[in-house]
Amino acid sequence: MNKKFSRSVLSTVICAAxxxxxxxxxxxxxxxxxxxxxxxxxxxIVVSGIRGSVAxxxxxxxxxxxxxxxxxxxxxxxxxxxxxxxxxxxxxGVAIQRDRGEGDFVSIRGLGPDFVRGTVNGRTLVSGTESxxxxxxxxxxxxxxxxxxFDVLPAEVINKLEVYxxxxxxxxxxxxxxxxxxxxxxPLQLGTTTAATVRGQYGEFNKKTKPSFSxxxxxxxxxxxxxxxxxxxxxxxxxxxxxxxxxxxxxxxAIDTNGDKKGDLKGTFLPFSANPESFTEERKRTxxxxxxxxxxxxxTQLIADVLVSKRDIDSNQYGAIYSLAPxxxxxxxxxxxxxxxxxxxxCNPEVNSGTLTRFPTTANIxxxxxxxxxxxxxxxxxxxxxxxxxxxxxxxxxxxxxASGELxxxxxxxxxxxxxxxxxxxxxRTIKGIASTHGGAVSFTPDAKDAAxxxxxxxxxxxxxxxxxxxxxxxxxxxxxxxxxxxSDIFSEFKVGVxxxxxxxxxxxxxxxxxxxxxxxxxxxxxxxxxxGPSNFLDGDLAGLTPSQxxxxxxxxxxxxxxxxxxxxKLSIESFVAEEETLAGYAQLNVNTYVGDMKLSGNAGVRVxxxxxxxxxxxxxxxxxQQGSINVPVLSGPVEDFPFSNSYTNVLPSMNVKLDITEDLxxxxxxxxxxxxxxxxxxxxxxxxxxxxxxxxGFGNPKLKPYLADNFDLxxxxxxxxxxxxxxxxxxxxxxDYIVGSVNKDETIAGVKFNSVRQPDNQGNAKxxxxxxxxxQAFTFLPEPFDGLGAIVNLTKVSADLKLNNGDKVxxxxxxxxxINTALYYDKDALQARLAYSWRDDFLIDPTDVFGASQLYxxxxxxxxxxxxxxxxxxxxxxxxxxxxxxxQEKRYVTAVDSPANGTRPxxxxxxxxxxxLGVSYKF
Numbered sequence: 041m042n043k044k045f046s047r048s049v050l051s052t053v054i055c056a057a058x059x060x061x062x063x064x065x066x067x068x069x070x071x072x073x074x075x076x077x078x079x080x081x082x083x084x085i086v087v088s089g090i091r092g093s094v095a096x097x098x099x100x101x102x103x104x105x106x107x108x109x110x111x112x113x114x115x116x117x118x119x120x121x122x123x124x125x126x127x128x129x130x131x132x133g134v135a136i137q138r139d140r141g142e143g144d145f146v147s148i149r150g151l152g153p154d155f156v157r158g159t160v161n162g163r164t165l166v167s168g169t170e171s172x173x174x175x176x177x178x179x180x181x182x183x184x185x186x187x188x189x190f191d192v193l194p195a196e197v198i199n200k201l202e203v204y205x206x207x208x209x210x211x212x213x214x215x216x217x218x219x220x221x222x223x224x225x226x227p228l229q230l231g232t233t234t235a236a237t238v239r240g241q242y243g244e245f246n247k248k249t250k251p252s253f254s255x256x257x258x259x260x261x262x263x264x265x266x267x268x269x270x271x272x273x274x275x276x277x278x279x280x281x282x283x284x285x286x287x288x289x290x291x292x293x294a295i296d297t298n299g300d301k302k303g304d305l306k307g308t309f310l311p312f313s314a315n316p317e318s319f320t321e322e323r324k325r326t327x328x329x330x331x332x333x334x335x336x337x338x339x340t341q342l343i344a345d346v347l348v349s350k351r352d353i354d355s356n357q358y359g360a361i362y363s364l365a366p367x368x369x370x371x372x373x374x375x376x377x378x379x380x381x382x383x384x385x386x387c388n389p390e391v392n393s394g395t396l397t398r399f400p401t402t403a404n405i406x407x408x409x410x411x412x413x414x415x416x417x418x419x420x421x422x423x424x425x426x427x428x429x430x431x432x433x434x435x436x437x438x439x440x441x442x443a444s445g446e447l448x449x450x451x452x453x454x455x456x457x458x459x460x461x462x463x464x465x466x467x468x469r470t471i472k473g474i475a476s477t478h479g480g481a482v483s484f485t486p487d488a489k490d491a492a493x494x495x496x497x498x499x500x501x502x503x504x505x506x507x508x509x510x511x512x513x514x515x516x517x518x519x520x521x522x523x524x525x526x527x528s529d530i531f532s533e534f535k536v537g538v539x540x541x542x543x544x545x546x547x548x549x550x551x552x553x554x555x556x557x558x559x560x561x562x563x564x565x566x567x568x569x570x571x572x573g574p575s576n577f578l579d580g581d582l583a584g585l586t587p588s589q590x591x592x593x594x595x596x597x598x599x600x601x602x603x604x605x606x607x608x609x610k611l612s613i614e615s616f617v618a619e620e621e622t623l624a625g626y627a628q629l630n631v632n633t634y635v636g637d638m639k640l641s642g643n644a645g646v647r648v649x650x651x652x653x654x655x656x657x658x659x660x661x662x663x664x665x666q667q668g669s670i671n672v673p674v675l676s677g678p679v680e681d682f683p684f685s686n687s688y689t690n691v692l693p694s695m696n697v698k699l700d701i702t703e704d705l706x707x708x709x710x711x712x713x714x715x716x717x718x719x720x721x722x723x724x725x726x727x728x729x730x731x732x733x734x735x736x737x738g739f740g741n742p743k744l745k746p747y748l749a750d751n752f753d754l755x756x757x758x759x760x761x762x763x764x765x766x767x768x769x770x771x772x773x774x775x776x777d778y779i780v781g782s783v784n785k786d787e788t789i790a791g792v793k794f795n796s797v798r799q800p801d802n803q804g805n806a807k808x809x810x811x812x813x814x815x816x817q818a819f820t821f822l823p824e825p826f827d828g829l830g831a832i833v834n835l836t837k838v839s840a841d842l843k844l845n846n847g848d849k850v851x852x853x854x855x856x857x858x859x860i861n862t863a864l865y866y867d868k869d870a871l872q873a874r875l876a877y878s879w880r881d882d883f884l885i886d887p888t889d890v891f892g893a894s895q896l897y898x899x900x901x902x903x904x905x906x907x908x909x910x911x912x913x914x915x916x917x918x919x920x921x922x923x924x925x926x927x928x929q930e931k932r933y934v935t936a937v938d939s940p941a942n943g944t945r946p947x948x949x950x951x952x953x954x955x956x957x958l959g960v961s962y963k964f
Contacts, residue, residue: 089867089872090830090867090874091763091818091830091865091867092114093111093113094112094763094818094830094832096112097109097110097111097112098763098764098765100112100202101757101765101767102757102759105208105642105698106204106205106206106208106696107205107696107708107769108202108203108204108205109132109134109203109205110131110200110201110202111128111130112200112201113198113200114872123143124190124191124193124195124201124222125137125143125145125190127201128146128203129146130832130834131201131203131834131861132769132813132814132834132835132836133148133149133203133205133769133812133859134146134147134203135147135856135859135880137152137153138930140279140319140321140952141279141930141950141952141953143190144169144189144191145187146188146220147217147854148203148217149205149218149810149838150217150810150838150852150854150856151216151217151218151808151854152853152854153187154186154187154716155215155216155716155747156215156220157212157214157218158187158188158190158220158222159220159222160345160420160422161221161224161345161422162212163422163517164439164441164515164517164541165418165420166188166418166442166513166514166515166543167187167188167189167192167416168417168443168444168445168511168512169189169192169416169445170414170416170445170447185720185721186214186720191351192325192351192418193347194254194275194349196271196273196327197225197254197256197327197329197347198223199223199224199226199229201221201222201223202219202220202223203221204218204220204221205218205753205769205771206694206696206710206712206751207219207694207712207714208643208694208696209626209627209628209643209645209647209692209693209694210535210537210626210647212519212624213624213647213692213715214715214716215714215716216714216715216747216749216751216773216775224345224347225256225258225269225271226269226343227259227260227267227332227333228260228264228267228335230258230260230267231258232258232259232260233256233257234255234257234963234964235961235962235963235964236254236256236962237253237960237962238251238252238253238960239251239252239253239957239958240252241955241957242955242956242957243279243952243953243955244954244955245282245951245952245953246279246280248278248280250275250276250277250322252273252274252275252276252277252959253273254271254272254273254274255271256270256271257269257271265334265335266332266333266334266335267331268330268332268333269330269331271328271330272328272329273325273326273327274324274325274326274327275324275325276323276324277322277323277324278321278323279320279321279322279323280319280321280952280953281319281950281952282316282317282318282319282574282577282950283316283317283318283948283949283951284314284315284316284483284582284948284950285314285315285316285947285948286313286315286948287313287890288311288312288889288890288894288896288934288947289309289312289395289934289945290309290310290312290365290893291307291309292309292310292365292374293366293374293379293384294382294383294385295308295375295384295389296380296384296385296387297388299386301382301384302382302384303382303384305391308391308395308396309396309939309941309945310365310396310399310475311365311475311477311945312364312365313362313363313364313482314361314475314482314584315361315362315482316360316483316577316582316585316586317357317358317360317587318357318359318573318577318587319355319356319357320355321356321412322353322354323352323353324351324352324353325349325352326350327347327348327349329345329346329348330345330347331343331345331346339427339428340425340426340427340428341424341426342426343423343424344421345421345423345424346419346420347419347421348418348419349418350415350416350417350418351415351416351417352414353413353414353415354413354414355410355411356411356412357408357409357410357411358407358408358409358573358574359408359410359587360405360406360407360573360590360592361405361406361408362403362475362585363403364401364403364475372401372402372403373401373402373470374401375387375400376400376401392942392944393939393940393941393944394939394941394944395941395944395945396475398475398477398478399474399475400472400474400475401472401473401474401475402471402472402473403470403473403484404456404469404470404471405456405469405585406453406454406455407453407499407587407590407591407592408451408452408453409451409452409592409593410451411450411451411595411596412450413447414446414447415446416444416445416446417444417445419440419441420439420440422440423437423438423439424436425437431524431526432522433522433523434521434522435522435523436518436519436520436521437517437518437521438516438517438518439517439518440515440516440517441514441515442513442514442515443512443514444511444513445509445511446508446510447507447508448507449508450505450507450595450599451503451504451505451507451595452501452503452504452593452594452595452598453504453593454499454501454502454570454592454593455499455502456469456471456492456498456499457469457498457499458498469498471486471487472486473486473487473584474487476584477944477945477946478583479582479583480946481578481948482946483582483583483584483585484584485583493589493590493591494591495591496591499591501569501593501598503554504553504554504595504602504606505551505554505606506550506551506552506606506608507549507550507551508549508550508551508608509549510547510548510550511546511547512546513543513544513545513546515542515543516542516543517539517540517541517542518539518540519537519538519540520537520538520539521536521537522535522536522537523535529633529634530631530632531630531632531633532631532632532641533629533630534628534629534630535630536626536627536628537626538623538626539622539623539624539625540622540624541620541623542619542620542621543619543620543621544617544618544619545617545619545620545720546616546617546618547616547617547720547721547724548610548615549611549614549615550608550610550611551608551609551673552608552609553606553672569593569597569598569601570592570593570594571591571592572588572590572591572592573586573587573588573590574587575588576588578951579951581929609675611675611729612659612675612679613657613658613659613660613675613727613729613790614728614729615658616655616656616658616725616740617655617656618653618654618723619653619654619655620651620652620653620654620717621651622650622651623649624650625647626647627645627646628643628644628645629643629644630642630643631643631644635699638700638701639699640697640700641697641698641700644695644696645694646694647691647692648689648690648692649689649690649715650687650688650689651687651688651690651717651746652686653685653687654684655683655684655685655723655725655742656683656684656725657681657684657724657740658679658680658681658726659680659682659790660675660676660677660678660680660790661677661790662674662790662791663791663792664732664735671732671735672732673729682725684725684742684743686742686743690713690715690748691713692713692714693712694710694712694713695709695710696709696712697709697710704758704759704760705758706757706759707754707756708754708755708756708769709753709754710751710752711750711753712750712751713749713750714749716746717747718744718745718800721740722740722741722744722779722800723740723741723744724742725741725742726740727739727790731890734796734890735793735794735795735796736794736795736890737789737794737798738781738797738798739789739798741799741801744801744802745802747775747776747778747779748777749773749774750773750774751771751773752771752772752773753769753770754770755767755768755770756768756769761818761820762818763818763830764816764817765815766814767812767813767814767815768811768813768814770810770812771809772807772809773806773807773808773809774805774807775807775808776805778802778804778806778842779800779801779804780801780803780804780842780887781798781888782799782801782803783797783798783888783892784797784799785892796892798888803844803845804843804844804845805842806841806843807840807841808840808852809838809840810836810837810839811836812835812837813834813835814834816831816832817830817831819831827868828868828869829864829865830864830865831863831864832861832863833860833861833862833863834861834862835858835859836858836859837858838856838857838858839855840852840855851887851937853884853885853887855883855884856880856882857881858880858881859878859879860877860878860879861876861878861879862877862878863875863876863877870910870911871908871909871910872907872909873906873909874905874907874908875905875906876904877903877904877905878902878903878905879900879902880900880901880902882897882898883897885898885932894934894935894945895934895935895937896933896934896947897934897935897947898930898931898932899930899931899932901931903923903924903926903928904925904926905921905922905923905924905925906921906922907919907921908921915962916960916961917960917962918959919957919960920956920957921957921958922954922956923954923955923956924953924954924955925954927953929949929950930948930950930951930952931946931949932946932947932948933945933946934946
């Protein structure tokens with residue numbers, strides 16, 4: 041953890057708070073003199089510009105009985121950020137995960153994406169994204185389950201983002217971390233209007249410019265009883281990311297440092313490999329949104345919504361694997377020497393915090409090319425009916441959500457060899473050099489420049505494979521709510537409701553592989569099936585052997601040289617179908633009264649939900665067939681279904697209380713019990729082969745129970761101006777039945793012995809506590825032109841403990857101790873500008889690496905973003921934006937509980953570069 045930097049950021053926040061207190065005092069007398077009767081219906085404030093957006097977001101927070109924060113569009117189709125997840129990171133307690141440098145998934149108060157429920161207009165938003173990380177934990181493929189990928193929706197279709205951090209009985213269960221609700225615009229709210237935006241994005245690292253555009257039209261009849269709205273958005277983004285990776289760290293053999301042939305240095309760690317990788321990726325997204333809204337008389341309303349979004353993602357990855365550790369590959373000699381009699385090796389490496397940070401070794405060199413073609417599509421439809429009588433409000437809502445994802449993956453691997461032996465097998469060629477962990481990445485520098493690296497005749501095809509992953513996730517839901525309004529000085533409303541939901545997740549995997557030089561055509565065609573690696577790797581920041589000094593396989597040319605296709609066979613043992621049905625009912629009493637001169641409002645209620653789950657996996661005879669230097673999974677015989685069922689009922693009480701101590705100062709308290717259900721992949725009784733060669737696998741657990749949490753929240757908020765507030769909130773979560781993946785060594789499944797098998801189980805209790813501080817102020821008291829200035833600062837501190845049932849304490853994934861978001865803005869007349877900075881502390885990615893001895897962490901990361909816009913004429917605005925202004929790099933590292941690394945074991949160093957947007961929007 042970068043403690044020095046963390047203290048520096050905290051000092052900045054404290055100084056800003058002190059300065060703000062002075063400005064608040066200076067304007068207090070002026071405000072008291074100028075206060076007038078406030079509008080009772082403050083939520084009708086017209087949103088315009090940054091300051092209007094901030095004011096509306098604060099009103100949403102202020103007048104809700106729950107703990108909620110919001111991000112409001114500054115105008116039609118204009119969120120503060122071009123990416124939904126990156127807009128959400130401006131909210132206190134929210135942190136984001138990035139993919140290729142862009143935000144996609146969010147965490148709330150330390151709980152990761154699986155604990156955050158995503159909705160559109162209050163309805164479930166499902167995601168079907170498929171992904172594959174070739175390095176993390178030996179190669180990790182993943183399917184989005186209950187988590188929501190917020191990159192599938194463009195910012196242009198969104199009117200407001202609401203983040204609910206506490207729950208009430210009337211809210212749908214499922215998010216212990218919280219709920220992110222995306223509100224789209226309604227035609228009767230917009231009136232008759234048209235808006236359009238055109239922009240171009242230039243990637244400084246990839247030197248590419250790609251276009252995007254959006255358009256919206258809303259129409260309302262003369263009586264303002266019927267409205268229709270349609271919006272379309274298209275974006276094309278090109279991304280380059282360079283990453284210096286390693287598979288992880290192993291315990292090194294004993295080392296003889298004094299030449300007596302006896303190991304005197306023991307228990308150190310060394311990197312298994314050095315893996316420089318370069319990605320190029322193009323993402324195309326098209327989104328269509330439509331709404332029809334009828335007022336069927338004064339007391340009845342009908343709304344129909346549809347939202348369709350489709351993404352196409354095509355990428356190429358050029359990577360190399362330098363096997364460094366003893367046993368990592370045939371011929372690799374640690375310290376460039378043969379073992380001594382006691383199996384130690386003689387050398388004098390550089391050692392720091394139990395890590396070999398620089399040491400001689402021989403390395404085997406492989407290069408690979410990965411070709412990915414993926415797509416995901418989501419469809420959301422909703423029909424809402426509301427009817428008022430004298431004291432009753434009846435609401436019926438039907439929703440349908442469907443998401444599908446597909447990933448086609450192809451890989452070819454070539455290796456440096458010294459020809460063939462008498463049995464026709466490749467003779468591995470090893471290169472002497474120096475391995476190092478300096479500079480934030482593992483690197484390998486050969487002792488001498490070797491022309492063999494760029495000679496195709498010295499390479500042989502080791503592996504060619506194809507994979508396909510498909511999933512479909514669909515949900516039907518219907519709910520009915522009835523609200524009775526009291527004519528009472530204490531109680532305001534009584535709400536009851538019922539909700540039925542049916543969800544189905546289907547996942548299929550297909551695989552085909554050819555290992556070694558089995559096809560004679562490949563031996564003669566390899567010279568025509570290679571290409572040079574990308575230049576300027578990591579902007580020249582990586583020492584040693586880089587991809588530009590190597591040859592890489594041309595995947596399509598190698599497939600053609602085979603003379604026949606690789607057959608894709610369904611991996612039945614990894615495929616599954618999950619069906620989940622829930623039935624929930626609730627009762628909630630709302631309060632609106634006075635305690636003396638203080639207004640008291642809130643709600644108390646209980647929600648009861650029954651969950652029935654049916655999960656079906658498949659089994660088939662499995663063998664791991666050796667082809668050259670790799671193992672290939674081969675299935676044979678009949679396929680058998682293995683169905684499992686599980687049911688459980690949960691009672692979820694809740695209470696939210698808000699006390700207006702004065703007109704501008706209020707306090708809050710909340711208690712609730714909430715749940716998050718296990719991921720579908722965790723439930724699936726299927727075998728997931730992570731790495732067949734290293735015999736690493738995972739296995740599901742259909743008997744998993746949901747996470748259950750008791751949540752306590754306490755807050756104090758002071759609204760001292762229309763666009764200004766200071767807020768403080770503390771929270772505590774006690775989570776039972778926490779699901780942790782355990783690693784079992786030497787496990788036999790389906791007749792195959794695996795070195796490592798990971799399986800999830802309810803085996804822990806977690807406690808999360810922390811606080812949030814938010815500050816927002818418009819500096820209207822300053823003289824012109826500085827009265828257009830404003831500032832937003834928020835700080836979140838979180839601590840978490842995870843204790844297993846056996847008493848062991850393990851690291852808690854996804855929690856950053858500290859996260860900070862700041863923004864300095866200017867909004868006056870035609871000019872708007874914002875400089876924003878977001879920073880989050882280190883956080884745990886995975887408590888167990890592929891070797892079972894270390895934990896994987898993400899380094900602290902901070903990023904500046906700049907946006908400037910100017911209205912040249914009525915409705916015509918030009919804008920300029922820079923994302924990642926200072927060109928920050930993302931880093932990961934490895935450490936171990938019994939051997940802290942203190943920053944000496946880098947896992948990866950990645951760079952995507954800054955992005956520059958230039959565009960124009962027009963509204964009329």
